[in-house]
Amino acid sequence: MxxxxxxxxxxxxxxxxxxxxxxxxxxxxxxxxxxxxxxxxxxxxxxxxxxxxxxxxxxxxxxxxxxxxxxxxxxxxxxxxxxxxxxxxxxxxxxxxxxxxxxxxxxxxxxxxxxxxxxxxxxxxxxxxxxxxxxxxxxxxxxxxxxxxxxxxxxxxxxxxxxxxxxxxxxxxxxxxxxxxxxxxxxxxxxxxxxxxxxxxxxxxxxxxxxxxxxxxxAPPVPQASPQSVTNEMLFQAGDNKKNYQQKDYQTHSLALEQRKGKPANLIEYAVKPPLGLAKLPLPEDNTLTSAKVALGRKLFYDRRLSLNNTFSCAICHIPEQGFSSNEMRTAVGIEGRSVRRNTPSIYNVGYAKLLFHDGRENSLEQQVWGPLLAHNEMANPSIGYVVDKLKNSADYRGLFENAFNKGPTMETIGQALASYQRTLNSADSAFDRWHFAKQNNAISDEAKRGFELFTGKARCSSCHSIGEKSALFTDQKRHNTGIGFRDAMQKTPDKQRVQLAPGVFVDVDNDNLKAIAETKPNDLGYYEISQNPIDRWAYKTPSLRNVALSEPYMHNGSLSSLKEVVQFYNQGGIANENLSPLIQPLGLSDAEVTDLVAFLKSLTGSNVDVLVSDAFAAPVGDSH
CATH class of the missing domain: 3.40.30.10 (Glutaredoxin)
Known part of the structure; x- marks a missing residue:
């Protein structure tokens, strides 16, 4: 050579x-x-x-x-x-x-x-x-x-x-x-x-x-060690797994990309016949669901060329093996490492959502997709026309839009294609569904059963995370102020902040020094930024709890790291402020009851998660050049 x-x-x-x-x-x-x-x-x-x-x-x-x-x-x-x-x-x-x-x-x-x-x-x-x-x-x-x-x-x-x-x-x-x-x-x-x-x-x-x-x-090729045995648990977790990174004896358990083999799935079936526990999927009249649209939307979702510099796809934030969210960061990071002020929400069952984004500013998936495509700190495209022209000039998209929509790429058809794929990401038939809706008594543990009684009773969770007679989205499709946004905006910045440098290695850094190398964190007032109505300050939509065990960290700012922390937050009655939802009150749960509630929440993981993630692994990622 x-x-x-x-x-x-x-x-x-x-x-x-x-x-x-x-x-x-x-x-x-x-x-x-x-x-x-x-x-x-x-x-x-x-x-x-x-x-x-x-x-x-x-x-x-x-x-x-x-x-x-x-x-x-x-x-x-x-x-x-x-x-x-x-x-x-x-x-x-x-x-x-x-x-x-x-x-x-x-x-x-x-x-x-x-x-x-x-x-x-x-x-x-x-x-x-x-x-x-x-x-x-x-x-x-x-x-x-x-x-x-x-x-x-x-x-x-x-x-x-x-x-x-x-x-x-x-x-x-x-x-x-x-x-x-x-x-x-x-x-x-x-x-x-x-x-x-x-x-x-x-x-x-x-x-x-x-x-x-x-x-x-x-140099001559270095003989490679035999790849580690990949278990199902390893496959469906963060690729660069940092679990226990805070400990000095941390050892990586990361997987190489070539070890993540996928198999395409018949995605449209999950929209036409939703899994147990989900109602009939609502579809817009102007965007009927077809296999051609779903396939095109899937290709777009994983294509890095949809960003300004061809490096960033939708799936880089909505990571399939991390609950179609991001377990590794509290708030998202976009193109070229640009900070995003909110946590990446899971998009499982997003086709049922009436409010989109954490503040519920959009109500249509077709419209919503353009938010991250054009945001400077996400995919950073300078205009709609820039994205349209890029797809028109990409040889591997030739004929795909025409086959799906009878016309080429436009603002409308791009949004419709991406929305069509996302409407197939329906995951239910969880252990809870088999116990509650299919009446299989042994489908969940006794702890989870006690947790359900708390969820619908003493803990009052179902006041916002509602459950229907034949199906459940675990959301009331409304916005509420829990105090998380208020605390984030009003708390005093500490003089020093703890920064981790390596496994088990932490230092306390003066906040003035951090200011010199970082932008000031933008404030976040929730839906007030859209409505301009003071009553909407720090109000955010109620997320679905399906597959919630897969999408840590939690809340709009990723400030709560585990389900236990979330339950404890609500147990204390949220954070007091003038717009706090009247539904948020101290619960008086014992430690054992907190544990039971967490067990119930973990029973909401759908049985087809591995199929949807495997399909994602099989998708093309787009040629960066």
């Missing part, structure tokens, strides 16, 4: 460039690594995606395709313009490449397996002749380094788009192009199968780490 480097961020690293920006902190690539890098071959570089092709010109003005310069060697791909003066931009890549070339002069056996390719993103100025002249000052004897450009910007744009290189021209106050560009440095390491194996940014581009990555790709 040989190594090809496509290096397109190479600019002249001049003393004047550094002096002009001497106040700007230099990137790590300019100095020695402050740590000992991992030894080559001691780690893996998984495939990130395919390396895109495109028409280019060599410095001899010969027309070629990028893929012609890949495959026989490894490749590091970057993009530059010759007159760049940003010390942490193109000059940084130049400096790193000089360091690499010096190291490789002492390792000719490695140099023979590398190719550096420098591609300009300014074809108007950086002609083949200019790139040939530009490259003459960098070439090292015996080193394969090619300087490339394109015939024009039209040929360049597909390459830039496929490598997600966002480059903006800078204009002066008269609207004239200044000859400079705004861009972010990214360098792509590509293997001989034309697959991207690493992407280096300003903070991670360093000659030592790049060389070690190359050696790792060239």
């Amino acid at each position: 040989k190594v090809t480097y496509i290096l397109g961020l190479i600019c002249v690293l001049s003393i004047s460039a550094i002096q002009a920006q001497e106040s700007k902190p230099l990137a790590p690539g300019y100095s020695n690594l402050p740590f000992q890098p991992a030894k080559p071959g001691s780690y893996n570089l998984p495939i990130i995606g395919p390396a895109a092709d495109g028409e280019i010109l060599t410095s001899e003005s010969k027309s070629k395709h990028l893929h012609e310069l890949m495959g026989d060697k490894l490749v590091l791909l970057s993009f530059i313009y010759a007159t760049c003066s940003d010390v942490n931009g193109c000059p940084l890549a130049t400096q790193v490449l000089h360091k690499i070339s010096r190291q490789l002069q002492k390792q000719p056996e490695l140099a023979d397996k590398l190719r550096l390719l420098t591609l300009s993103f300014n074809p108007i100025h950086d002609t083949p002749e200019m790139m040939r002249h530009y490259g003459e000052g960098f070439k090292t004897a015996g080193f394969d380094w090619q300087f490339l450009t394109t015939r024009d910007e039209q040929a360049l744009q597909p390459i830039m788009a496929n490598y997600q290189q966002n480059v903006q021209k800078i204009y002066d106050e008269k609207g004239q192009f200044t000859g400079t560009f705004s861009h972010l440095l990214r360098v792509y390491l590509i293997d001989t199968d034309k697959k991207i194996r690493n992407i280096y940014s300003v903070d991670f581009l360093h000659a030592d780490t790049v060389i070690n990555d190359i050696k790792t790709l060239l």
Whole structure:
């Protein structure tokens, strides 16, 4: 195997460039690594995606395709313009490449397996002749380094788009192009199968780490240990299981993605014939349920391309094996790690919900789906048209919308497809259903039976989490103020906050220091933000309790970590405030009664959860490129 480097961020690293920006902190690539890098071959570089092709010109003005310069060697791909003066931009890549070339002069056996390719993103100025002249000052004897450009910007744009290189021209106050560009440095390491194996940014581009990555790709495959035996319990839990992470003797029990094998299910059956304990599914007249719509919605739900940067799908927050919620975070995290102020709600049986989102601001799944698609801190799409156009231009969606709706992707059909899939995620026929509705006396434990008596009696839970004669959603489909939102908004921020650094390792950090590195947490006033009626302050919808044991942590802000904590919260009568629901009162439950109530809540897990999760594992996730 040989190594090809496509290096397109190479600019002249001049003393004047550094002096002009001497106040700007230099990137790590300019100095020695402050740590000992991992030894080559001691780690893996998984495939990130395919390396895109495109028409280019060599410095001899010969027309070629990028893929012609890949495959026989490894490749590091970057993009530059010759007159760049940003010390942490193109000059940084130049400096790193000089360091690499010096190291490789002492390792000719490695140099023979590398190719550096420098591609300009300014074809108007950086002609083949200019790139040939530009490259003459960098070439090292015996080193394969090619300087490339394109015939024009039209040929360049597909390459830039496929490598997600966002480059903006800078204009002066008269609207004239200044000859400079705004861009972010990214360098792509590509293997001989034309697959991207690493992407280096300003903070991670360093000659030592790049060389070690190359050696790792060239090293003989390391024999893999036999995969651990995967139990059903392990399969349907967090992939990166952090249970007991707070303890010093914590050991990971994570599963590799390839161990999560799935099997497609006949999903529409769960909507047409809902499991025991669920009533007939209400369907909108303008969106009849069909297998074609469900299949299309399923594909969309797991497709990362529905986010701005092709990395984030609906399922990354609504994780199938975590109750179609997220067990690992109190509040959700969206694209590029952007914080979301509320907990990810489970979407089991969401087709029955009359109120959507924690504050109940929407009442239709078809409309609701556009909230996360357009939210800046979730999937961050800039507009509806952006999503529509992306799907229209995706080859693997060709004909799917037409087959399902007799027309192509639109705001309406995208919403209808996603809603159709979600309406099949119906899970019931729980142990409770078999005991209560099917009259199977031994279906639940004595503790759960006592818990049910408390649920409908002393604990008064069914006042909000209602149970019907023949079916039960365990929700009154209304909004209530329990005091959780009031406490979150009104409590004083402590002077120090406890932060966990590693298993069993905690430190107390001054709140002022945390403020310096984090945004101020936005306030959350519940449905008041929609209605503007003061009586709606801190009012949130009553969630269904079906499958509730799967969707910890709880409440709209994820502030209660376990079912026991939830029961104890209601046992104390919530949090007093002027808008507290009159249904929330101290319950006077004993510890034993709290335990019985939790046992009942755990009996509400549907019998078909594993089928729905297995189907999710079988769904395509979308090509990130």
